[in-house]
Amino acid sequence: MPAFKKLFSGVTLWTWRRSRWINRRGDAAFSSCRPKVCVVGSGPAGFYTAQHLIKGRQDVEVDIYEQLPVPFGLVRFGVAPDHPEVKNVINTFTQTAKHARCNFYGNVNVGKDVSVQELQQAYHAVILSYGAEGNRRMGIPGEDLAGVYSAKDFVGWYNGLPSCRELSPDLNCDTAVILGQGNVALDIARILLSPTDILKKTDITHPALEALTESKVRRVLIVGRRGPMQVACTIKELREMVKLPGTRPELVQADFEGVAQALPDLPRPRKRLTELMFKAAVEPPAKDEQERRSKASRSWGLRFFRSPAMVLPNPDGTKAAAIRLAVNKLEGSGEAARAVLTDEVEDVTCGLVISSIGYKSLLIDSSVPFDSGKAIVPNQMGRVQQAPGLYCSGWLKTGPTGVIATTMNNSFDTARSLMEDLDSGNLDMSAAKSGAQHIRTLLEERGVKPVTFSDWEKIDSVEVKRGESTGKPREKLLTVENMLQVAWA
Missing domain, CATH: 3.50.50.60 (FAD/NAD(P)-binding domain)
Known part of the structure; x- marks a missing residue:
């Protein structure tokens, strides 16, 4: 970018200088460091939120953390087996996961293996999208x-x-x-x-x-x-x-x-x-x-x-x-x-x-605001109340209502809220964040080995081959242990 490229925002004149926008009064608008965003949960809400962020901004980097070794949440574990057409959305999620600015880390139990506060220290924004796993x-x-x-x-x-x-x-x-x-x-x-x-x-x-x-x-x-x-x-x-x-x-x-x-x-x-x-x-x-x-x-x-x-x-x-x-x-x-x-x-x-x-959502970390009566994280358009830099999407945001298309729209809304906060300067971008680099170090110290998306593709390949012999689209691995054995073979 040219040293003195100028931009009008309302009536304020901004100038690019020393890797940040400066106005005439000398106020810094936001840092040039790439926004690092963490998404907790790899179901429809998590992937749709990540997808919208990656498409909406060319600088954002998104890491998706999932408790299980396998992604896709209720698309894999909730959609009826005789509704394969509904599961086609997995193809779109796979494109997101393989994007150069997206990474998947399965086998990571947020709230146990790593805290939400630790994620907040490593990322500019944390989006909770882990759904409703309670009854x-x-x-x-x-x-x-x-x-x-x-x-x-x-x-x-x-x-x-x-x-x-x-x-x-x-x-x-x-x-x-x-x-x-x-x-x-x-x-x-x-x-x-x-x-x-x-x-x-x-x-x-x-x-x-x-x-x-x-x-x-x-x-x-x-x-x-x-x-x-x-x-x-x-x-x-x-x-x-x-x-x-x-x-x-x-x-x-x-x-x-x-x-x-x-x-x-x-x-x-x-x-x-x-x-x-x-x-x-x-x-x-x-x-x-x-x-x-x-x-x-x-x-x-x-x-x-x-x-x-x-x-x-x-x-x-x-x-x-x-x-x-x-x-x-x-x-x-x-x-x-x-x-x-x-x-x-x-x-x-x-x-x-x-x-x-x-279904109902559960609290995974005591540091997160939670309405136990409604079983949701209190929020305004996905912004968690009284918790700057913390967002939510999906059923954790709204309660367990609607179909996958409903979740898509509410996840897009959360992504838009985050991008608005980036553009307005409401999201603190004053310092660079280490993102997954720091979290991987913590997990290694704690004996936790994440499953990458390429590891998941090994599981996927084995399941499909197991299904072929009986005329099924796949025969799922049923234990975490078996999933991990295949992922790390």
Whole structure:
């Protein structure tokens, strides 16, 4: 850059001198050192934030730290195995990880192997994007009985999350009840009822495929506190359930009282979703659909206006045998309608209960501000309150809401906030930072060896080859130990 290149910012004249911008009064605007940014978490939020930063500024360097040896978070461990098209976003994340100004460090547990404060000392900015790895509890008697699982753990089991490898759910029962009516609940119902001929062509884990092949589950009820017009799933997931081979829907016609009259005034996405449910529940099916349903050996149903009250044990008190549901009535209408308990209850016999009432973020470091009630880091547009240089994105920022596209947009917003702070001088750039160089030294002293992205590519290659022999896109390694053996072979 020329020694006296000039730039107008508002009405202030700035001059480039001695590697920094100087105004007429002699005030330094910001340092010329390259901004070093650290992202904690390599799921969609982490990668989208890194991607936007790298595209938005030609000088920023981004290091991504991940607790597991493998990247991609819920794209790998949360997306249903039979939704491979959703996982195509991994190709975009891989391009980001391979960018000259981006580095991936797996097998690093922030909060344990290295503190957030140590990261802040090594980087100009730290972005927390580690998602929501906790479970929301139902808070009812019997939820700790055998046969009761959180959706997060059940999904982690069939998707190969190392911490869920030993789950081994007992599927030796006729009926499963899923509490919650979001997309995750429908994913689980679909996996429980899908023909294994479909599942064996996916990247579902071998132990899960074996268990589902032997499964005795023939009926799945998906329970929600409110009514059809408040259901939380999207039309794509519901349509997949309606068309799922070998199954028939079982909806209660009385649950749809008044729905036909309300349909014209619903917003379009909600209207289409409700129409699909209404058709399945109330309207007589076409002849070919009636024939298909008559041949089905499995069924699924949406149950509305019900809240879990208690998981009932078997006679010896060791495992779930039924669930008691409290019957609700709605007060209000539309999205704002509230479920209010009545005195009525009903018991549903079942041997498997899966709670899909939401994930929650956990605090990984006591130095980070945290709202334990909302389970988020308090922030304004991704800027962590009262913590200069600290940012957050993804579910840690908003709570566990939305789909991958939602996370993309909120991550881009956080990246924009950081870049605005760089441009305005609100982010301290007065000193050069050592970044990963310092952190790698700390980790080495502590006996922690990071996994690089090229190490991950070895794992990826082995998993793909393991899958080829059985016609699967990949057969995942299920333990951290096995991942590390392959990565460092």
